[in-house]
Amino acid sequence: MKRILTGDRPTGKLHLGHYVGTLANRVKLQNEYDTYIMIANIQGLTDNFNNPSKVRDNIIEVIKDYYAVGLDFNKCKIFIQSEVSAINEIFVYLSNFVSVQKIMHNPTIKTEIAEKGMTESTPLGFFYYPIHQVADILCVKADLVPVGKDQAPMIEDAREIARKFNQTYSVNILPEPEALFGITENLPGTDGNSKMSKSLNNCIYLSDDDETLKKKVNSIYTDPTRVKATDKGHIEGNVAFIYHDIFNTNKDEVKDLKERYVEGKVGDVEVKEKLFIALKTFLDPIRERRKEAEQKQDELFANVLASSKVVSGIANQTLSEMKEVMKIKF
Amino acid sequence: MKRILTGDRPTGKLHLGHYVGTLANRVKLQNEYDTYIMIANIQGLTDNFNNPSKVRDNIIEVIKDYYAVGLDFNKCKIFIQSEVSAINEIFVYLSNFVSVQKIMHNPTIKTEIAEKGMTESTPLGFFYYPIHQVADILCVKADLVPVGKDQAPMIEDAREIARKFNQTYSVNILPEPEALFGITENLPGTDGNSKMSKSLNNCIYLSDDDETLKKKVNSIYTDPTRVKATDKGHIEGNVAFIYHDIFNTNKDEVKDLKERYVEGKVGDVEVKEKLFIALKTFLDPIRERRKEAEQKQDELFANVLASSKVVSGIANQTLSEMKEVMKIKF
Numbered sequence: 001m002k003r004i005l006t007g008d009r010p011t012g013k014l015h016l017g018h019y020v021g022t023l024a025n026r027v028k029l030q031n032e033y034d035t036y037i038m039i040a041n042i043q044g045l046t047d048n049f050n051n052p053s054k055v056r057d058n059i060i061e062v063i064k065d066y067y068a069v070g071l072d073f074n075k076c077k078i079f080i081q082s083e084v085s086a087i088n089e090i091f092v093y094l095s096n097f098v099s100v101q102k103i104m105h106n107p108t109i110k111t112e113i114a115e116k117g118m119t120e121s122t123p124l125g126f127f128y129y130p131i132h133q134v135a136d137i138l139c140v141k142a143d144l145v146p147v148g149k150d151q152a153p154m155i156e157d158a159r160e161i162a163r164k165f166n167q168t169y170s171v172n173i174l175p176e177p178e179a180l181f182g183i184t185e186n187l188p189g190t191d192g193n194s195k196m197s198k199s200l201n202n203c204i205y206l207s208d209d210d211e212t213l214k215k216k217v218n219s220i221y222t223d224p225t226r227v228k229a230t231d232k233g234h235i236e237g238n239v240a241f242i243y244h245d246i247f248n249t250n251k252d253e254v255k256d257l258k259e260r261y262v263e264g265k266v267g268d269v270e271v272k273e274k275l276f277i278a279l280k281t282f283l284d285p286i287r288e289r290r291k292e293a294e295q296k297q298d299e300l301f302a303n304v305l306a307s308s309k310v311v312s313g314i315a316n317q318t319l320s321e322m323k324e325v326m327k328i329k330f
Numbered sequence: 331m332k333r334i335l336t337g338d339r340p341t342g343k344l345h346l347g348h349y350v351g352t353l354a355n356r357v358k359l360q361n362e363y364d365t366y367i368m369i370a371n372i373q374g375l376t377d378n379f380n381n382p383s384k385v386r387d388n389i390i391e392v393i394k395d396y397y398a399v400g401l402d403f404n405k406c407k408i409f410i411q412s413e414v415s416a417i418n419e420i421f422v423y424l425s426n427f428v429s430v431q432k433i434m435h436n437p438t439i440k441t442e443i444a445e446k447g448m449t450e451s452t453p454l455g456f457f458y459y460p461i462h463q464v465a466d467i468l469c470v471k472a473d474l475v476p477v478g479k480d481q482a483p484m485i486e487d488a489r490e491i492a493r494k495f496n497q498t499y500s501v502n503i504l505p506e507p508e509a510l511f512g513i514t515e516n517l518p519g520t521d522g523n524s525k526m527s528k529s530l531n532n533c534i535y536l537s538d539d540d541e542t543l544k545k546k547v548n549s550i551y552t553d554p555t556r557v558k559a560t561d562k563g564h565i566e567g568n569v570a571f572i573y574h575d576i577f578n579t580n581k582d583e584v585k586d587l588k589e590r591y592v593e594g595k596v597g598d599v600e601v602k603e604k605l606f607i608a609l610k611t612f613l614d615p616i617r618e619r620r621k622e623a624e625q626k627q628d629e630l631f632a633n634v635l636a637s638s639k640v641v642s643g644i645a646n647q648t649l650s651e652m653k654e655v656m657k658i659k660f
Contacts, residue, residue, distance in 0.1 A: 041658060042422065049426040049656070050498050056657035082658040088419040092372065092462070095455035096379040103454065124433065124461060125425035128454060132422070168380050305660060326379070327386035328371060328412040330635060 004029060004180065005142035007038030007081075010058035011048060014065035015203035017187040017196030020246060025146060025182040027070045035076040036140050036311065037066070039304070042081045042088075043132060046125040047116060063300050065206050068290035073303045083308035084139065086315035091135035093322055097164040098131055098157065106130055106153055134158040137177050139315035144180040155179040169325035173318070187246070188239050192221030204279070206286050213283065217276045222268050229267030240271050248278035334359060334510065335472035337368030337411075340388035341378060344395040345533035347517040347526030350576060353399045355476060355512040356406075365406040366470050366641065367396070369634070372411045372418075373462060376455040377446060393630050395536050398620035403633045413638035414469065416645035421465035423652055427494040428461055428487065436460055436483055464488040467507050469645035474510040485509040499655035503648070517576070518569050522551030534609070536616050543613065547606045552598050559597030570601050578608035 006026060008014065014023065029035060039062055044055040059080065066078060081087065103109060109130055113122050125132075130153075137145055137158050145155055155177060162174035186195045189202025196203050204216050222240045223233045235241045235258055244254045253274060260266035293300060323329045336356060338344065344353065359365055369392055374385040389410065396408060411417065433439060439460055443452050455462075460483075467475055467488050475485055485507060492504035516525045519532025526533050534546050552570045553563045565571050565588055574584045583604060590596035623630060653659045 045423075045656065045658075046426055052499075052655070052657040080660065082653070083660065085415060085419050088422045089415055092418045092421065092455065093375075095458070096376055096453050098454050099451040100454055100457045101451055121429040121431055123426050124428050124430055124458060125422065127430045128425070128458070131454060169382075323412070325382070326375065327382040328375075330410065330413065 001032075001034045002143040003034040003036065003140060004144045004146060005036045005038065005137050005140055005177075006146050007040050007136070008062055009040045009044040010055055010062045011044045012058060012198040013061045013205045013207050014069075015196055015198070015205045016243075016247075017189075017203065018065075019069060019206065020187040021148065022146065022182065023065075023069045023071075026076075029146065029180075030072055030075045033144065036142065037071065037076050037078045038081050038136055039063070039079065040081045040133075040136070043129050046123060046129050049123075049125075060297065060301065061207075063304060064290050064293040064297065067293035067300060068206055068286045070289070073300060073307075077307040077311055078304050079308040079311045080304060081136065083305065084312045084315050086312065086319040087132070087135050087139050090139050090315065090319050090322065091132050093326065094135055094138070094161050094165065095128070095131060097161045097168070098134075102157075103128065103130065106157070108150060108153060130154050130157060131161070134161050138162055138174050139318050140311060141175050141314075141318060142177050143175060145177050146180040146182050148186075149181065152179055165322070171325050173321045173325065188221075188242060190216050190220045190239065192237070192239055206283065207290055208283070209287075210280060213279060214276055217272050217279065220272060220275070222271070226268075229269075230264045232264045233261040235261060240268070240275055244271075244275055244278065247282045248275065249281070250278070331362075331364045332473040333364040333366065333470060334474045334476060335366045335368065335467050335470055335507075336476050337370050337466070338392055339370045339374040340385055340392045341374045342388055342528040343391045343535045343537050344399075345526055345528070345535045346573075346577075347519075347533065348395075349399060349536065350517040351478065352476065352512065353395075353401075357400045359476065359510075360402055360405045363474065366472065367401065367406050367408045368411050368466055369393070369409065370411045370463075370466070373459050376453060376459050379453075379455075390627065390631065391537075393634060394620050394623040394627065397623035397630055398536055398616045400619070403630060403637075407637040407641055408634050409638040409641045410634060411466065413635065414642045414645050416642065416649040417462070417465050417469050420469050420645065420649050420652065421462050423656065424465055424468070424491050424495065425458070425461060427491045427498070428464075432487075433458060433460065436487070438480060438483060460484050460487060461491070464491050468492055468504050469648050470641060471505050471644075471648060472507050473505060475507050476510040476512050478516075479511065482509055495652070501655050503651045503655065518551075518572060520546050520550045520569065522567070522569055536613065537620055538613070539617075540610060543609060544606055547602050547609065550602060550605070552601070556598075559599075560594045562594045563591040565592060570598070570605055574601075574605055574608065577612045578605070579611070580608070 006022065039059055041055050041059060045052065048055050113119055118126065133154055134157055147155060159176040162176045165174050166172055188194055189196040189200055190204065191202040193200050193202055204213065220240050222238050226233045241258060248254050257266060257271055257274065261271065336352065369389055371385050371389060375382065378385050443449055448456065463484055464487055477485060489506040492506045495504050496502055518524055519526040519530055520534065521532040523530050523532055534543065550570050552568050556563045571588060578584050587596060587601055587604065591601065
């Protein structure tokens with residue numbers, strides 16, 4: 001069974017964007033692959049080092065979200081990055097096989113540095129995190145990494161670094177991981193922004209209660225050209241209908257709403273009321289399981305720590321093989 | 331007793347430049363300080379990763395050189411860097427407290443990158459080694475670091491990183507190390523270059539035999555303006571006399587040679603013959619002890635591995651304190 005590695009930074013609760021982008025896919029993948037899911041708290045700290053409580057608290061939130069969406073803690077190895085010490089050592093040795101200039105040209109990190117206003121002063125840890133991620137992947141010798149198209153350069157880095165390491169020491173220790181492209185579209189935020197993102201404050205969280213959900217649905221960006229319910233409306237780029245398409249299982253209802261919308265025969269209020277019901281129907285079982293997760297929080301956390309030990313063992317083995325060929329085993 | 335940390339990259343045998351610059355000083359310091367001496371093989375690999383045997387083989391050469399010059403393996407903790415895993419983890423966490431731009435302006439690393447022809451493509455591991463060195467220093471909470479003036483920026487980095495870490499978490503875990511300036515002059519190479527350096531092939535090694543020593547002494551750069559022995563000679567910048575001043579214990583002989591040299595009353599041959607005797611006298615007991623070290627190589631290596639374990643314990647303790655305040659202890 002092929003091995004996959006994926007994960008999240010514990011810097012916030014998970015939202016519908018995560019669900020659509022990766023969580024739903026993971027729930028499927030866990031049945032087909034040897035699945036490793038990393039809670040990336042070291043990387044979470046790189047831009048939150050002055051707020052460690054935020055990272056600490058969100059570890060448990062993410063664990064509950066994982067349970068809530070249906071990840072099976074016995075099938076998957078869900079682990080905490082900082083509990084796998086060898087990742088850092090592997091990272092240091094891999095750092096000899098990638099240049100600073102290459103990282104600087106990585107489009108993802110370039111954009112992120114600009115977005116975070118770090119152009120003048122980029123913390124070293126944040127700068128090299130894409131290479132630290134390579135160590136995450138290679139330490140468990142993952143065959144596949146589920147990513148969006150925008151993360152393809154990171155997988156290319158991982159492949160190149162593994163290849164160079166193997167070539168330099170004439171061995172075949174580090175397998176070159178492959179990208180496993182899933183759903184690549186971002187879910188738009190409630191404000192119409194192309195991406196649902198905590199920092200944009202446009203998210204519907206898996207853990208939102210009905211009241212919060214209701215408020216957020218009512219605030220959803222629809223068709224700015226439409227002033228009153230009798231105006232002909234537009235479906236394209238209309239977040240309410242994008243959400244209907246994804247989350248409303250009653251396809252006839254969605255079809256009917258769309259037809260009436262373009263003809264100016266239905267108001268935003270009805271569209272949103274029905275969306276609220278659809279999202280509530282979608283979220284209810286997730287929220288139910290999240291309550292369950294709260295009940296057995298300690299048990300889940302213990303499971304994660306146990307998995308972290310297992311992953312640590314695997315990473316130590318990888319490190320040991322690497323040290324052997326670098327002639328630093330004594 | 332205050333703690334000092336110092337060390338060498340195991341990328342070659344040690345030479346007279348090392349002796350004058352640091353080894354002689356260390357032999358004194360070991361009686362006054364709690365002395366930690368690191369064999370920096372991780373950093374040695376950053377620009378020798380494609381030649382791991384070189385680094386591996388030179389670890390034992392450096393150990394023998396240490397013994398030969400009189401370092402006491404029971405007084406000092408002589409340890410191998412790669413055996414102290416926590417250094418890498420500490421490095422990763424410290425990386426949040428220094429910027430890429432700051433490293434780029436570090437004069438030492440700038441010069442080295444240029445010298446090694448790495449301007450277009452700088453391996454990440456080489457680029458950040460000054461910060462990895464900060465982790466070396468802070469992991470044992472060294473109070474003092476014996477350095478030359480050219481390494482002062484590295485100590486400044488260490489102080490700043492320690493300070494920022496402590497401030498961020500409102501703790502006092504990492505002491506700010508201070509530079510302990512020793513002899514700051516470089517010993518010139520046999521070719522007249524201002525620095526004795528393996529890469530310039532101008533070194534007299536502590537382990538050179540008499541024949542090699544004789545050849546090297548005969549090749550020493552003296553006074554290029556002097557054609558024959560009766561020409562008046564110059565003492566300044568004359569490597570033969572610089573070595574006489576440092577290594578010849580017969581000060582009257584040196585005075586006499588200098589007087590006759592400036593008057594054109596002594597040839598290079600005599601100056602060099604006497605220098606050979608002086609260096610031989612200086613090196614003989616060192617080479618004697620080096621032979622002894624060869625006899626008990628296994629014992630010395632075992633001592634180093636045992637010290638590495640002790641240092642690892644100290645570094646793990648430092649790491650544990652850091653993780654506690656970063657809220658990543660579980």
